[in-house]
Amino acid sequence: MSKFKKTLLCGIAPLLLASMLGLTTQAVASDERLYGRFTKDNELYTPRNYREWVFIGSSVTPNDMNDGAAAFPEFHNVYIDPGSFAHWKKTGEFRNNTVIVKELVGIRGKESPSGNGYFPGEFNGIAAMVKSEKRYPNRPGNWAYFGFDGESRHGAIQEDSACSACHQQHAEQDQVFTQGYPVLRAAKP
Numbered sequence: 001m002s003k004f005k006k007t008l009l010c011g012i013a014p015l016l017l018a019s020m021l022g023l024t025t026q027a028v029a030s031d032e033r034l035y036g037r038f039t040k041d042n043e044l045y046t047p048r049n050y051r052e053w054v055f056i057g058s059s060v061t062p063n064d065m066n067d068g069a070a071a072f073p074e075f076h077n078v079y080i081d082p083g084s085f086a087h088w089k090k091t092g093e094f095r096n097n098t099v100i101v102k103e104l105v106g107i108r109g110k111e112s113p114s115g116n117g118y119f120p121g122e123f124n125g126i127a128a129m130v131k132s133e134k135r136y137p138n139r140p141g142n143w144a145y146f147g148f149d150g151e152s153r154h155g156a157i158q159e160d161s162a163c164s165a166c167h168q169q170h171a172e173q174d175q176v177f178t179q180g181y182p183v184l185r186a187a188k189p
Protein backbone atom coordinates (compact mmCIF):
# COMPACT_ATOMS: atom_id res chain seq x y z
CA MET A 1 0.00 0.00 0.00
CA SER A 2 1.38 3.43 -0.85
CA LYS A 3 2.26 5.76 1.93
CA PHE A 4 -0.41 8.13 0.68
CA LYS A 5 -3.14 5.46 0.87
CA LYS A 6 -2.02 4.44 4.34
CA THR A 7 -2.21 8.00 5.56
CA LEU A 8 -5.63 8.35 3.98
CA LEU A 9 -6.88 5.19 5.68
CA CYS A 10 -5.49 6.21 9.04
CA GLY A 11 -7.33 9.48 8.66
CA ILE A 12 -10.61 8.02 7.51
CA ALA A 13 -10.92 4.91 9.69
CA PRO A 14 -11.41 6.81 12.97
CA LEU A 15 -13.96 9.04 11.27
CA LEU A 16 -15.88 6.04 9.97
CA LEU A 17 -15.79 4.43 13.38
CA ALA A 18 -17.01 7.62 15.00
CA SER A 19 -19.91 7.91 12.60
CA MET A 20 -20.80 4.22 13.16
CA LEU A 21 -20.85 5.03 16.86
CA GLY A 22 -23.08 7.98 16.09
CA LEU A 23 -25.03 7.42 19.30
CA THR A 24 -22.01 8.08 21.46
CA THR A 25 -21.06 11.27 19.69
CA GLN A 26 -24.67 12.42 19.84
CA ALA A 27 -24.87 11.74 23.57
CA VAL A 28 -21.80 13.87 24.15
CA ALA A 29 -23.24 16.63 22.01
CA SER A 30 -26.60 16.66 23.79
CA ASP A 31 -24.80 16.77 27.11
CA GLU A 32 -23.05 19.96 26.06
CA ARG A 33 -26.05 21.61 24.48
CA LEU A 34 -27.46 24.54 26.41
CA TYR A 35 -31.20 25.05 26.68
CA GLY A 36 -31.75 28.52 28.12
CA ARG A 37 -31.81 31.60 25.87
CA PHE A 38 -31.22 34.94 27.56
CA THR A 39 -31.79 38.66 27.06
CA LYS A 40 -28.77 40.96 27.31
CA ASP A 41 -29.71 41.48 30.96
CA ASN A 42 -29.47 37.74 31.55
CA GLU A 43 -33.21 37.27 31.85
CA LEU A 44 -34.46 33.93 30.62
CA TYR A 45 -36.60 33.98 27.46
CA THR A 46 -39.83 32.13 28.19
CA PRO A 47 -39.03 28.44 27.62
CA ARG A 48 -41.47 27.05 25.02
CA ASN A 49 -40.61 23.38 24.68
CA TYR A 50 -39.97 22.42 28.29
CA ARG A 51 -42.68 19.71 28.11
CA GLU A 52 -40.23 17.80 25.93
CA TRP A 53 -37.55 17.98 28.64
CA VAL A 54 -37.22 15.47 31.49
CA PHE A 55 -40.19 15.45 33.86
CA ILE A 56 -38.91 14.98 37.42
CA GLY A 57 -41.94 15.23 39.68
CA SER A 58 -45.14 16.97 40.72
CA SER A 59 -46.79 18.27 43.86
CA VAL A 60 -49.97 20.18 44.66
CA THR A 61 -50.62 22.84 47.32
CA PRO A 62 -54.36 23.57 47.14
CA ASN A 63 -55.79 26.73 48.69
CA ASP A 64 -58.25 24.75 50.81
CA MET A 65 -55.38 23.07 52.65
CA ASN A 66 -53.53 26.40 53.11
CA ASP A 67 -56.02 28.74 54.80
CA GLY A 68 -57.27 29.79 51.37
CA ALA A 69 -53.98 31.40 50.43
CA ALA A 70 -51.35 29.03 49.06
CA ALA A 71 -48.36 30.79 47.46
CA PHE A 72 -48.76 28.55 44.39
CA PRO A 73 -52.29 27.09 44.69
CA GLU A 74 -51.82 24.62 41.84
CA PHE A 75 -50.11 21.48 40.70
CA HIS A 76 -46.38 22.05 40.23
CA ASN A 77 -45.06 19.93 37.38
CA VAL A 78 -41.30 20.15 37.30
CA TYR A 79 -38.99 19.66 34.29
CA ILE A 80 -35.20 19.83 33.92
CA ASP A 81 -33.44 20.46 30.60
CA PRO A 82 -32.07 17.25 29.03
CA GLY A 83 -28.41 18.35 28.93
CA SER A 84 -28.44 19.05 32.65
CA PHE A 85 -30.22 15.78 33.34
CA ALA A 86 -27.45 13.93 31.47
CA HIS A 87 -24.90 15.78 33.60
CA TRP A 88 -26.83 14.93 36.78
CA LYS A 89 -26.80 11.24 35.81
CA LYS A 90 -23.01 11.36 35.52
CA THR A 91 -22.16 13.53 38.51
CA GLY A 92 -25.16 13.91 40.83
CA GLU A 93 -24.74 17.71 40.56
CA PHE A 94 -26.56 20.55 38.85
CA ARG A 95 -24.26 21.88 36.12
CA ASN A 96 -23.73 25.47 35.11
CA ASN A 97 -26.62 26.43 32.81
CA THR A 98 -29.13 24.10 34.47
CA VAL A 99 -32.67 25.26 33.68
CA ILE A 100 -35.54 23.95 35.82
CA VAL A 101 -39.13 24.87 34.96
CA LYS A 102 -42.07 24.55 37.32
CA GLU A 103 -45.32 24.48 35.39
CA LEU A 104 -48.40 25.54 37.32
CA VAL A 105 -51.66 23.78 36.55
CA GLY A 106 -54.92 24.66 38.30
CA ILE A 107 -57.22 22.24 40.06
CA ARG A 108 -60.36 21.35 38.10
CA GLY A 109 -62.09 19.37 40.81
CA LYS A 110 -61.86 16.93 43.66
CA GLU A 111 -63.71 13.96 42.23
CA SER A 112 -62.89 11.70 39.37
CA PRO A 113 -63.87 8.17 38.33
CA SER A 114 -60.63 7.04 39.97
CA GLY A 115 -61.62 8.42 43.38
CA ASN A 116 -61.49 11.58 45.46
CA GLY A 117 -58.47 13.85 45.37
CA TYR A 118 -57.19 16.87 43.45
CA PHE A 119 -57.33 16.71 39.68
CA PRO A 120 -55.47 18.94 37.22
CA GLY A 121 -57.34 21.46 35.07
CA GLU A 122 -55.97 24.43 33.15
CA PHE A 123 -52.43 25.66 32.54
CA ASN A 124 -51.72 28.71 34.72
CA GLY A 125 -48.15 29.65 33.86
CA ILE A 126 -44.57 28.83 34.79
CA ALA A 127 -41.77 29.73 37.16
CA ALA A 128 -38.12 28.83 36.59
CA MET A 129 -34.64 28.77 38.08
CA VAL A 130 -31.30 28.89 36.26
CA LYS A 131 -27.82 28.19 37.61
CA SER A 132 -24.94 30.10 36.03
CA GLU A 133 -21.65 31.19 37.50
CA LYS A 134 -21.10 33.53 34.58
CA ARG A 135 -24.52 35.20 34.51
CA TYR A 136 -25.31 35.28 38.23
CA PRO A 137 -21.94 35.46 40.02
CA ASN A 138 -23.41 37.27 43.02
CA ARG A 139 -26.57 35.24 43.59
CA PRO A 140 -26.49 32.54 46.26
CA GLY A 141 -25.39 29.28 44.64
CA ASN A 142 -25.39 31.19 41.29
CA TRP A 143 -29.13 30.47 40.95
CA ALA A 144 -31.50 33.10 39.53
CA TYR A 145 -35.25 32.69 40.04
CA PHE A 146 -37.73 33.85 37.41
CA GLY A 147 -41.36 34.83 37.44
CA PHE A 148 -43.24 35.08 34.10
CA ASP A 149 -46.02 37.59 33.55
CA GLY A 150 -48.81 36.47 31.22
CA GLU A 151 -47.58 36.67 27.66
CA SER A 152 -44.21 38.34 28.38
CA ARG A 153 -41.38 37.12 26.17
CA HIS A 154 -38.98 36.67 29.05
CA GLY A 155 -38.98 36.13 32.79
CA ALA A 156 -38.14 38.69 35.48
CA ILE A 157 -35.46 37.90 38.07
CA GLN A 158 -37.05 37.74 41.52
CA GLU A 159 -35.69 39.10 44.78
CA ASP A 160 -33.80 36.60 46.93
CA SER A 161 -36.32 37.14 49.71
CA ALA A 162 -39.20 36.15 47.39
CA CYS A 163 -37.78 32.83 46.19
CA SER A 164 -34.21 31.91 46.98
CA ALA A 165 -34.43 32.30 50.77
CA CYS A 166 -36.96 29.49 51.18
CA HIS A 167 -35.11 27.26 48.69
CA GLN A 168 -31.78 27.85 50.46
CA GLN A 169 -33.29 26.99 53.79
CA HIS A 170 -35.40 23.95 52.93
CA ALA A 171 -34.24 22.29 49.71
CA GLU A 172 -32.17 19.16 50.03
CA GLN A 173 -29.49 19.77 47.41
CA ASP A 174 -28.16 23.01 45.94
CA GLN A 175 -31.51 24.83 46.37
CA VAL A 176 -33.46 22.13 44.51
CA PHE A 177 -36.08 20.10 46.39
CA THR A 178 -34.57 16.78 45.38
CA GLN A 179 -36.48 15.19 48.25
CA GLY A 180 -39.59 15.62 46.04
CA TYR A 181 -38.12 14.26 42.80
CA PRO A 182 -37.96 10.46 42.64
CA VAL A 183 -36.74 10.70 39.04
CA LEU A 184 -33.61 12.64 40.10
CA ARG A 185 -32.94 10.39 43.06
CA ALA A 186 -33.19 7.24 40.94
CA ALA A 187 -30.80 8.67 38.33
CA LYS A 188 -28.18 9.88 40.81
CA PRO A 189 -24.94 7.91 40.50
Ligand code: HEC
Pocket residue numbers: 059076078100101102127128129145146147158162163164166167171175176177178180
Ligand atom coordinates in the same frame (compact mmCIF):
# COMPACT_ATOMS: atom_id res chain seq x y z
C1 HEC B 1 -41.92 29.18 51.12
C2 HEC B 1 -41.01 28.41 50.31
C3 HEC B 1 -40.85 28.71 48.82
C4 HEC B 1 -40.81 29.93 48.18
C5 HEC B 1 -40.94 31.32 48.80
C6 HEC B 1 -40.61 29.65 46.77
N1 HEC B 1 -40.50 28.30 46.56
FE1 HEC B 1 -40.08 27.39 44.80
N2 HEC B 1 -40.38 25.59 45.65
C7 HEC B 1 -40.65 25.37 47.00
C8 HEC B 1 -40.84 23.95 47.22
C9 HEC B 1 -41.14 23.28 48.55
C10 HEC B 1 -40.66 23.32 45.97
C11 HEC B 1 -40.75 21.82 45.68
C12 HEC B 1 -41.95 21.44 44.89
C13 HEC B 1 -43.20 22.00 45.43
O1 HEC B 1 -43.51 21.80 46.60
O2 HEC B 1 -43.83 22.67 44.64
C14 HEC B 1 -40.36 24.39 45.02
C15 HEC B 1 -40.05 24.16 43.70
C16 HEC B 1 -39.65 25.12 42.82
C17 HEC B 1 -39.11 24.88 41.51
C18 HEC B 1 -38.77 23.51 40.95
C19 HEC B 1 -37.33 23.11 41.31
C20 HEC B 1 -37.06 22.93 42.79
O3 HEC B 1 -36.23 23.67 43.34
O4 HEC B 1 -37.61 22.03 43.43
C21 HEC B 1 -38.91 26.09 40.92
C22 HEC B 1 -38.35 26.35 39.55
C23 HEC B 1 -39.31 27.10 41.87
N3 HEC B 1 -39.74 26.48 43.03
C24 HEC B 1 -39.28 28.45 41.63
C25 HEC B 1 -39.64 29.41 42.58
C26 HEC B 1 -39.73 30.83 42.29
C27 HEC B 1 -39.45 31.48 40.95
C28 HEC B 1 -40.09 31.44 43.47
C29 HEC B 1 -40.32 32.90 43.73
C30 HEC B 1 -41.31 33.56 42.91
C31 HEC B 1 -40.23 30.39 44.47
N4 HEC B 1 -39.95 29.18 43.90
C32 HEC B 1 -40.54 30.63 45.80
C33 HEC B 1 -40.70 26.32 47.98
C34 HEC B 1 -40.68 27.69 47.78
